[in-house]
Structures are given as structure tokens and as C-alpha cells.
Amino acid sequence: xxxxxxxxxxxxxxxxxxxxxxxxxxxxxxxxxxxxxxxxxxxxxxxxxxxxxxxxxxxxxxxxxxxxxxxxxxxxxxxxxxxxxxxxxxxxxxxxxxxxxxxxxxxxxxxxxxxxxxxxxxxxxxxxxxxxxxxxxxxxxxxxxxxxxxxxxxxxxxxxxxxxxxxxxxxxxxxxxxxxxxxxxxxxxxxxxxxxxxxxxxxxxxxxxxxxxxxxxxxxxxxxxxxxxxxxxxxxxxxxxxxxxxxxxxxxxxxxxxxxxxxxxxxxxxxxxxxxxxxxxxxxxxxxxxxxxxxxxxxxxxxxxxxxxxxxxxxxxxxxxxxxxxxxxxxxxxxxxxxxxxxxxxxxxxxxxxxxxxxxxxxxxxxxxxxxxxxxxxxxxxxxxxxxxxxxxxxxxxxxxxxxxxxxxxxxxxxxxxxxxxxxxxxxxxxxxxxxxxxxxxxxxxxxxxxxxxxxxxxxxxxxxxxxxxxxxxxxxxxxxxxxxxxxxxxxxxxxxxxxxxxxxxxxxxxxxxxxxxxxxxxxxxxxxxxxxxxxxxxxxxxxxxxxxxxxxxxxxxxxxxxxxxxxxxxxxxxxxxxxxxxxxxxxxxxxxxxxxxxxxxxxxxxxxxxxxxxxxxxxxxxxxxxxxxxxxxxxxxxxxxxxxxxxxxxxxxxxxxxxxxxxxxxxxxxxxxxxxxxxxxxxxxxxxxxxxxxxxxxxxxxxxxxxxxxxxxxxxxxxxxxxxxxxxxxxxxxxxxxxxxxxxxxxxxxxxxxxxxxxxxxxxxxxxxxxxxxxxxxxxxxxxxxxxxxxxxxxxxxxxxxxxxxxxxxxxxxxxxxxxxxxxxxxxxxxxxxxxxxxxxxxxxxxxxxxxxxxxxxxxxxxxxxxxxxxxxxxxxxxxxxxxxxxxxxxxxxxxxxx
Numbered sequence: 001x002x003x004x005x006x007x008x009x010x011x012x013x014x015x016x017x018x019x020x021x022x023x024x025x026x027x028x029x030x031x032x033x034x035x036x037x038x039x040x041x042x043x044x045x046x047x048x049x050x051x052x053x054x055x056x057x058x059x060x061x062x063x064x065x066x067x068x069x070x071x072x073x074x075x076x077x078x079x080x081x082x083x084x085x086x087x088x089x090x091x092x093x094x095x096x097x098x099x100x101x102x103x104x105x106x107x108x109x110x111x112x113x114x115x116x117x118x119x120x121x122x123x124x125x126x127x128x129x130x131x132x133x134x135x136x137x138x139x140x141x142x143x144x145x146x147x148x149x150x151x152x153x154x155x156x157x158x159x160x161x162x163x164x165x166x167x168x169x170x171x172x173x174x175x176x177x178x179x180x181x182x183x184x185x186x187x188x189x190x191x192x193x194x195x196x197x198x199x200x201x202x203x204x205x206x207x208x209x210x211x212x213x214x215x216x217x218x219x220x221x222x223x224x225x226x227x228x229x230x231x232x233x234x235x236x237x238x239x240x241x242x243x244x245x246x247x248x249x250x251x252x253x254x255x256x257x258x259x260x261x262x263x264x265x266x267x268x269x270x271x272x273x274x275x276x277x278x279x280x281x282x283x284x285x286x287x288x289x290x291x292x293x294x295x296x297x298x299x300x301x302x303x304x305x306x307x308x309x310x311x312x313x314x315x316x317x318x319x320x321x322x323x324x325x326x327x328x329x330x331x332x333x334x335x336x337x338x339x340x341x342x343x344x345x346x347x348x349x350x351x352x353x354x355x356x357x358x359x360x361x362x363x364x365x366x367x368x369x370x371x372x373x374x375x376x377x378x379x380x381x382x383x384x385x386x387x388x389x390x391x392x393x394x395x396x397x398x399x400x401x402x403x404x405x406x407x408x409x410x411x412x413x414x415x416x417x418x419x420x421x422x423x424x425x426x427x428x429x430x431x432x433x434x435x436x437x438x439x440x441x442x443x444x445x446x447x448x449x450x451x452x453x454x455x456x457x458x459x460x461x462x463x464x465x466x467x468x469x470x471x472x473x474x475x476x477x478x479x480x481x482x483x484x485x486x487x488x489x490x491x492x493x494x495x496x497x498x499x500x501x502x503x504x505x506x507x508x509x510x511x512x513x514x515x516x517x518x519x520x521x522x523x524x525x526x527x528x529x530x531x532x533x534x535x536x537x538x539x540x541x542x543x544x545x546x547x548x549x550x551x552x553x554x555x556x557x558x559x560x561x562x563x564x565x566x567x568x569x570x571x572x573x574x575x576x577x578x579x580x581x582x583x584x585x586x587x588x589x590x591x592x593x594x595x596x597x598x599x600x601x602x603x604x605x606x607x608x609x610x611x612x613x614x615x616x617x618x619x620x621x622x623x624x625x626x627x628x629x630x631x632x633x634x635x636x637x638x639x640x641x642x643x644x645x646x647x648x649x650x651x652x653x654x655x656x657x658x659x660x661x662x663x664x665x666x667x668x669x670x671x672x673x674x675x676x677x678x679x680x681x682x683x684x685x686x687x688x689x690x691x692x693x694x695x696x697x698x699x700x701x702x703x704x705x706x707x708x709x710x711x712x713x714x715x716x717x718x719x720x721x722x723x724x725x726x727x728x729x730x731x732x733x734x735x736x737x738x739x740x741x742x743x744x745x746x747x748x749x750x751x752x753x754x755x756x757x758x759x760x761x762x763x764x765x766x767x768x769x770x771x772x773x774x775x776x777x778x779x780x781x782x783x784x785x786x787x788x789x790x791x792x793x794x795x796x797x798x799x800x801x802x803x804x805x806x807x808x809x810x811x812x813x814x815x816x817x818x819x820x821x822x823x824x825x826x827x828x829x830x831x832x833x834x835x836x837x838x839x840x841x842x843x844x845x846x847x848x849x850x851x852x853x854x855x856x857x858x859x860x861x862x863x864x865x866x867x868x869x870x871x872x873x874x875x876x877x878x879x880x881x882x883x884x885x886x887x888x889x890x891x892x893x894x895x896x897x898x899x900x
Contacts, residue, residue, distance in 0.1 A: 116145035132169060139173035141428070147173070151189055160197035163190070167198060187256050188248070192237035199236055199263050200228050206267050222268050235262055250344065250355065257353035264368035272470030277370035277391045279478060279663055285394045286668045292590050292732040293401035297442065299591050303493060303535050304409070304441055305330045311531030318523060321513050326433055326524035327531075328416030337407030345403040349396035356403060402442045410438040433524050440528075443485040453477065453484040463653065475656050478663070489532075489593040495540060498533030505529055536597065543601045553580040554588075556602035566763045567748065570713030573738035577602070586733040658689050662696035670700035675728045680719040681708035686766035687776055709779040714761040715744055716790025743797040750818055753811045758819030761793045762826050770836055781833050788829040789822070796821045799856035806860055817863040820845075824859065853900045865890055 119142075120127055131146055147170040154163035167186045190198055207226040211219055228236070236259050243255040283289075308330055315327035348355055370391050371384035413434035418426055426434075439445035457473035457480060464471030491497050509526040512518040546552045555578045568574035577599050578585035588595045683695035698704040711719040717739075727735055751759040764786040767776045777785060797818065800806040806817065824845050830836040838846055848858040868890070870883035 116142045117149055120146055120149055132165070134169075134173065136169075136173035143173060144170065148189060151186075155191045155194045158193075160191075160194045161201075163194050164198050164201050187259070188243060188252060190240060191244075192240040195236050195240040195259065196228065196233055199232075199259070202263060203228070203266065210268070210270060225266055225268060232262060232266070235259075253355040254347075254351065254353065257348070257355040258351070261353045267368045268374075269368070269370055269372050270469055272465075272468045272474070274370050274372075274387075275468065275470045276474060277387070279474075281387070281390050281394050282664050282666045283478065284398060285390060285666065286671060287729045288671070288732065289667070290397045290401055291730050293398060295732055296591060297402065297405040299594050300441075300489075301405070303532075303539065303594065306535040306538070307528065307531035309531075310534045311527040314530060315523065315527045318513075318527065322518055322520075322523055324520050324523065325420035326417060326520050327527050328420050331412045331415045334408045334412035334415060337409075337411045338404040341404035341407035342400055344407075345396060345400045348399075349392060352392065356399070356406075402444065406438045406442045406444075408438075409441045410434045413437040429520050433521055436521065437524070437528070440485070443482045443489070445485065446481070447485075447488070449488045450481050450484045453480050472653060472656065475660050486592045490596040492529060492532045493536030493539070493593055493597070494533070495537045497529065498537050501526070501530040501533045539594070539597050540601065543597055544605075547601055547605055554578070554598055554602040554605075555580070555585065556599060556606045566714050567744075567760050569736065570711075570717075570719050571715060571739055571741075571744045572748065573736040575734065575736040578733075578736070583738045585736045587735075588733065590732050655689055658693040659696065661693060662700060665697055665700040667700075669702065671728050673700060673702040673705040674721060674723055675725065676702050677705050678721055679706075680711040680721045681705055682711050682779065683708060685779055709783045712764075712783055712786040712790065713739075714763060714786070714790050715741065715794050716787045716792075741794070742801060743794045746797060746801060747793075747818060750811055750814045754815045756812075756815040756819065758822060759815045760818075761790055761822050764789065764829075768830060768834065768836065770834070775834060775836075777834075785829045785833045788832055789825040792825040792828055793821055796825070796856040796859070799854065800860060803857075803860065805864070809863070813863055813867075816866060817860055820859040820862060821856070824855065848900075851900055853896070861891070861894060 123130075128150065131143065131150070134143060147166050151163050151166040151170070154160070154166060167190070170186050187195065187198070203226040207223065239255045239259050243252045246252040246255070308327055311327045312329050315325060319325050344355065369384075369388050371387045373381050373384045373388070375381050375384065411434075414426055414430060417430040417433065418424065421430075423430075436445060440447075457477040460473035460476055461471035491500075505526055509518065509522060512522055543552075543554075547554055555574055555576060557576050573583070573585050575585045575587055577589040577595070578587045579598070588598055681699055683692060683699045685691040685695065695708055698708055713719050720739075722737075723735075747759055747761070751757065764782045765777065766782070767774050769775070800817070806814070809817065824842065827838040827842045827845075831838060845855075845858065849855050853861075865887050868883060868886045870878035870880075870886075873879055
């Protein structure tokens with residue numbers, strides 16, 4: 001009565017605080033009563049809102065959507081708040097009828113909560129039944145509010161099983177309703193006994209899932225692990241009670257996180273879980289990965305700021321129709337989120353809990369520890385503890401790179417919404433929009449694209465290793481969410497994304513506005529996507545202008561140029577998808593999605609150089625082709641593409657499985673191996689996939705790496721691996737330095753002018769044909785072959801550089817000389833390495849060498865007489881003997897001995 005009297009005044013708030021303190025104190029006393037049970041039985045389905053002290057058991061009992069009965073082990077913890085004599089009648093009445101006192105106010109505004117409360121009171125049994133039948137995809141904020149009222153009321157009468165059913169339903173409908181209904185919000189509404197029931201239900205469901213396909217021995221050995229002990233129950237009830245005393249915030253989330261961790265750690269690791277954890281540790285636990293993660297967030301930040309710069313005025317224009325603002329300019333004060341994000345990430349790591357954005361598939365009773373710590377052989381437990389610690393460390397380091405940016409974008413979005421809508425307290429929808437912004441801008445949101453990739457991985461996992469929950473999908477697509485979202489962002493931040501936003505998304509949004517179905521989240525998504533498309537298109541224009549003017553030098557995909565590739569990479573230092581700074585090339589392909597813009601422009605510009613007379617249509621087609629290629633080169637898509645490029649699916653599976661062991665050798669080992677070896681090594685063995693797989697493992701292990709054959713460049717030199725500590729462990733880019741020589745520069749200059757690839761030394765083949773039979777070169781033979789061809793060509797070209805006769809040749813004639821030199825070098829390598837006799841044409845070259853003519857000069861002379869033609873008579877017919885005479889004149893001028 002006093003609350004009603006002072007409604008809306010400071011006194012009301014003070015009275016509510018007293019009520020909460022009183023209730024909390026009573027809850028603390030009531031925790032000691034563990035053997036009580038509900039005093040009222042559940043009988044008929046009648047209106048749930050009409051709860052009184054005399055008839056508190058009239059709320060319908062409903063089973064959870066999934067799971068099994070928990071049995072007597074949980075029923076002794078049923079306590080009925082409404083039935084208990086320690087509660088004051090006024091408190092019972094207020095709790096049952098005033099949503100503003102006890103219901104979760106952050107989940108919906110007061111009007112929505114009151115509307116839900118009224119409809120629930122009036123709707124009775126049918127309203128409750130219909131609520132449970134609702135499709136989560138069509139849920140509204142009012143439906144969410146109804147769920148929280150139901151959840152409270154079921155607990156109030158001791159019907160914890162029905163409260164759990166409500167929690168499960170809320171979990172599924174929360175995001176669709178545009179509300180922040182994460183598991184923290186839901187679990188924070190449980191009473192101590194409700195939380196115990198929820199925990200046991202979750203364990204039962206986990207057991208029901210894991211028991212499938214298990215042996216009876218496993219079931220007997222593990223079934224007790226899925227039951228709460230007295231210590232577990234005491235732990236859960238006390239922390240739940242403590243959490244109830246706290247307002248929404250980190251302290252409360254820590255307590256709930258500790259409860260979640262306690263339950264998760266009871267579940268034995270699932271089949272294949274430890275394999276995925278080992279792979280995760282191997283691939284991601286290294287400093288370079290973490291540096292790339294942080295810098296990736298830094299690089300994309302200006303793009304998001306520019307995106308909002310264009311999205312904000314569009315949002316303002318749309319608000320004239322919707323009466324709500326969702327987007328503003330970047331708020332510099334949001335940088336304070338960095339400190340908060342990093343601290344909370346470290347604090348979670350220290351406490352071994354997870355309090356960040358806990359959704360159903362993460363906070364729900366999930367995988368727990370990846371390695372079992374309950375082995376009978378005790379030394380294995382120590383190993384498992386160490387591996388679990390490494391797994392936690394890997395997760396922490398990645399989270400520490402993302403969480404500060406998550407908090408920054410969350411604060412930025414929330415502050416903007418509150419300022420633009422002139423409110424001092426954020427609504428649940430504002431919180432949800434801010435959360436989705438933060439997730440999408442750190443590549444962690446769940447969307448149709450990530451769900452599609454997950455479905456592909458799941459389908460591929462039907463082919464699995466016998467006895468393990470680890471399949472082909474895990475091998476081909478190692479990670480889903482972040483790689484998939486980065487690939488999606490490549491499209492969003494591009495002209496294609498702009499067209500998509502202006503057409504498909506604009507039509508969908510306009511229809512929603514006209515039919516009154518638009519929501520603030522829809523508005524934010526539309527203006528954000530439109531802003532992203534504009535920002536991305538501007539970046540394309542800027543990069544194109546910089547490349548065209550020569551301000552920056554980018555390389556595209558160099559792998560398409562067979563002979564030029566090896567020469568460019570190993571001699572000129574040119575690396576695919578790199579930017580030239582000074583005399584070095586730094587790869588940029590790690591900096592997605594901005595890197596995709598650079599790559600597409602680079603590929604497009606290189607195509608433009610080779611097709612200067614192409615039509616506008618061809619230019620557009622080339623740009624689309626370049627974009628498509630870059631898109632399909634992204635992590636998981638590249639893996640799928642390589643897999644399906646094989647001759648048949650079985651071979652694709654075979655190669656994927658053979659390549660998998662190398663993924664379990666820690667990348668950190670590979671970095672140490674690279675640091676301790678001055679030579680680049682090759683692991684590929686033509687025609688021997690098994691040996692190649694073994695070599696990939698050796699390449700990652702210090703000491704074993706040196707057993708592999710060195711990579712020899714086309715000039716016959718071992719490719720050096722002069723990496724320092726910074727470049728190996730911290731530099732996000734791979735670095736290539738120019739290794740030019742006078743001979744190499746001459747070859748490349750002639751090639752650049754004439755386009756004759758014969759001017760460049762050849763790459764050692766993997767096989768040669770002899771008498772119509774394929775002779776496969778071993779890695780050792782390829783090394784010898786490449787050294788002979790390269791060193792021979794360099795020596796011959798070196799002899800020509802100061803030769804006046806060579807200098808006086810045209811570039812076309814020089815290209816002919818260099819081509820003959822490279823052909824001779826290859827023939828010499830075949831003879832020495834494989835004992836293959838030279839062709840008829842090449843035999844004269846070897847005869848000249850035996851006659852004592854310097855080989856470089858002989859090949860020069862051959863080129864000099866190549867273009868000589870006979871004189872012609874009046875009818876245009878060659879005059880006999882004139883060509884021979886001219887050739888003899890040239891030869892006689894060369895100051896050769898008669899034998900030569």
C-alpha cells in the first residue's frame with residue numbers, strides 16, 4: 001500500500017530497496033532449509049496470474065522441451081516461496097501482481113512488461129499454452145516479457161521444472177525478439193533451487209546426448225559424473241543466492257560464470273573434442289597470430305568509422321518514418337571500453353570462467369574441459385591439466401585481442417542511441433543493437449552466412465574417423481565463424497555490397513516500414529550495410545587512384561605466371577599480394593577484409609596492363625573475375641576449392657587426411673624451426689603424397705627441418721631464410737627482399753621489353769620424358785638440376801655483359817641469345833643428372849664446346865647469323881650460295897681458329 005501511495009517518487013525506490021534487502025535476508029535464511037517441498041500440489045490448468053497464498057499451486061506444470069526426468073535426487077530441493085511462512089503477505093501480493101518490483105526490467109520497458117502482465121492475467125491457461133507453442137522466429141518483446149513473468153511465477157510456487165522449460169523457450173526466442181535474452185539474463189532470474197534444477201536438467205540432457213553409441217563400460221564409469229554432488233548443490237545455491245543480492249553487472253556475471261564452469265567441468269570430454277583442441281592450440285597459439293588478430297581490428301576500425309559517417313544521416317532521414325534513431329558518428333569516449341574489455345578478458349582467464357556474450361551454444365552446459373583429468377594413470381592427469389591450461393591460454397589471447405574492440409563498439413553504439421533518442425537509461429532493444437554491432441564488428445556474430453558454412457561443415461562431418469567425433473568437415477573447414485564473417489565482409493565492403501544494400505535490402509526494409517513490421521534492429525542493419533557498401537566503394541576508388549599514380553606498388557596473384565613466378569619471387573623479391581616498401585615486399589593478405597580490396601585492384605591493374613585495348617565490358621568482367629578469385633582464396637573456401645579440384649572425391653578425401661597431421665605440429669615449433677635455419681626448404685615430393693605429408697611435419701620441427709631439400713632459385717642459388725626474431729614471431733607480414741644480380745637484371749630487362757619467357761631461366765621439372773616414358777625426378781635430383789641450369793645460365797650471361805657484339809644486338813636478338821643459353825643449360829642438366837643425351841639440334845652446341853669455343857660466344861654467334869637471308873633475283877627467288885657466303889663473312893670476322 002505504501003508503494004502504491006508513493007509510486008514514481010524517491011520514497012518508492014527506497015521502499016523497493018528495503019523490500020529487496022528483506023527478501024534477500026529471508027532467502028539467506030531459507031537456504032538452510034534443504035529438505036522442504038511444496039505445500040501445494042499442482043492440480044488443474046487455470047489462470048496462472050491468480051496466485052494466492054491459499055491456492056498457489058494453480059500454475060500449470062509443463063515439461064521442458066527436451067531432456068529427461070531428474071528423479072528424487074532433485075525433488076527434495078523444491079521449496080515454495082509463496083507457500084513459505086517466512087514471507088510477508090504484502091511481499092507475496094506485490095511479487096505476484098506488480099511486474100515492476102520483481103521482474104527483469106532490462107528485458108523490456110515498463111509498458112511492455114505491464115502489457116504482458118495484463119494479458120497473462122487475462123489469458124489464463126490458453127495464453128500460457130499458446131506462449132509455449134510460439135515459433136521463436138516470430139517472438140516479440142512482449143513474448144519475452146511474458147516468459148520472464150512466467151519464470152518468476154513458476155519458481156514462486158516451487159515448480160522449478162516448468163521454470164526450466166520457460167528458460168529453454170526464452171533462450172531460443174530472445175535474439176529473434178530483438179532483446180538481450182542471453183543465458184546470463186535467464187540464469188540471473190533463477191532462485192537457488194531453480195538453478196539446481198536447471199543444472200541437473202542440463203547435465204541430464206548432456207548425458208542423454210553423449211550416451212549414444214557408448215559402451216556399457218563407459219556408461220557405468222561416467223554416469224555418476226552427470227549427477228550433482230552435495231558439494232555441487234551447496235556451491236550452486238550459495239552463488240545463486242549471492243548473485244540475487246547484486247544488480248546487473250560484472251560481479252553478478254562472475255558468480256553465474258562460476259556456476260556454469262562448475263557444471264561444464266563435470267562433463268567428460270566428448271569424442272574428438274581433444275583432437276579439435278590440440279589443433280586449435282597448434283594453429284593459433286603463437287604471437288604472430290595474436291598480433292594479426294589485434295592489427296586486423298585496428299585496420300578495419302577506420303572503415304567502420306567512415307561507414308557510420310554515411311550511415312548516420314541516412315538513419316536520421318529514415319527516422320522521420322520510424323521515430324527512432326539507431327546510428328550516430330563515432331564517439332571518441334568509447335575508447336574507454338579498451339581497458340574494460342582487456343581487464344575482463346584477463347579476469348575471466350584468471351578465474352577460469354567465461355562472462356562474455358554467453359549465448360545458448362556457449363554458456364549452456366557445453367564442452368567443458370577438452371582433456372580429461374580423471375585418468376587412472378596419474379601422470380596422464382598432469383599432462384591433461386597442462387593441455388587444458390594451454391587451451392585456456394589460446395582462448396584468452398584471442399579474446400584479449402577482440403574483447404577491447406567489442407567493448408569499444410558496444411559503448412559507441414549504446415551511447416549514440418541514448419543521445420540520439422534523448423534517453424538516459426538504455427532500453428533492451430538499444431542494448432541488443434549495441435551488442436549485435438559489437439559482435440559483427442569483431443567478426444563474431446551469427447548470421448545466415450555463418451549458419452550456411454556450419455551446415456556445410458556438419459554435412460562433411462558425416463565422413464568421420466571411426467570411433468571419433470571428428471570428421472572431414474573438421475579437416476577441411478577448421479574454423480567457421482570468424483573466417484566466414486571475414487569473407488562476408490569482403491562482399492559487404494565493396495561495390496557489390498553497395499548494390500545489394502540499395503536493391504534487395506532497401507526493398508525489404510521499405511516493405512517492412514510500409515507494413516509496420518520494421519524494428520530498430522532492422523533499421524540499424526540496413527543503414528550499417530549501406531554505410532559499409534559506401535565506405536568499401538570509396539576504398540576501391542582511393543586504392544585504384546594510388547596504384548594508378550604510382551604512389552603505392554601492389555602485387556596481385558603471381559602464381560599465374562609460371563616461369564616469371566619463381567624468378568620474381570626468388571630473384572626480385574616479388575611476393576603474391578604484397579606491397580613494395582623500399583626494396584622489400586610485405587604481404588598484405590592477412591589484413592582482411594581490407595586486403596581483399598588491395599588484391600582485387602592489384603589483379604585488375606595487372607590485367608589492364610596486359611590487355612590495354614580491352615573493352616569496357618572486358619574490364620568489368622576482369623574486375624569481377626579478380627574479385628571472385630580473391631573471395632574463393634579465403635581460408636575455408638580455399639580449402640573447399642582445393643578439395644574439389646582433385647580428380648575425384650576419394651582422392652580429395654585422401655589428400656585432405658594426409659595433410660592433416662601437419663596441422664597438429666604447433667605453429668610455434670615451425671617458427672622456431674624457421675628461425676634456426678638459414679635456408680628455405682621444400683616438402684613437396686611429386687607423385688608421393690605420403691612422403692609429402694611426412695615432409696610437411698619435418699618442416700615444422702627444429703632439427704628435422706634441415707633434412708629437407710633446399711629451395712634453389714632459377715639462378716642456381718639456395719634461397720636464403722634470413723629471418724630475425726621480429727619477422728618470425730611478431731611481424732604480421734611475410735617479407736621478401738630483392739636478391740638481384742647483374743645477370744638476373746639483364747634477363748628480366750630483356751623479358752620485360754620483349755615478353756619472351758625464354759629469356760628467363762627455366763624451373764626444374766618434376767619429370768621428363770625419355771623414350772616415351774616418364775622419368776620422375778627425386779627432390780635431390782631437382783635440386784641438382786636447378787643448380788646446374790641456374791649457375792650455367794648465370795656464368796654464360798656474365799661473359800656476355802661486357803661483350804660489344806652482344807650490346808649492339810636489338811632486344812629481340814638478345815632474347816634469342818638468352819633463350820639459347822637457357823636451352824643449353826637445361827640440356828646440360830639433363831645430361832649430368834639424368835644421363836639423357838641432348839637433342840639433334842643441341843648436339844652441335846656440345847660439339848662447339850668440345851672444339852673450344854666459349855659457350856656464351858658460340859650461342860651469341862648462332863643468334864647473330866640466325867636472321868641472315870639469301871639475296872634474291874628480279875623474280876624474288878633466293879640466289880644460290882649468297883646466304884652461305886654472308887654467313888662465312890660473319891664467321892671469318894669473329895677471329896676464330898680453323899677448328900673453331
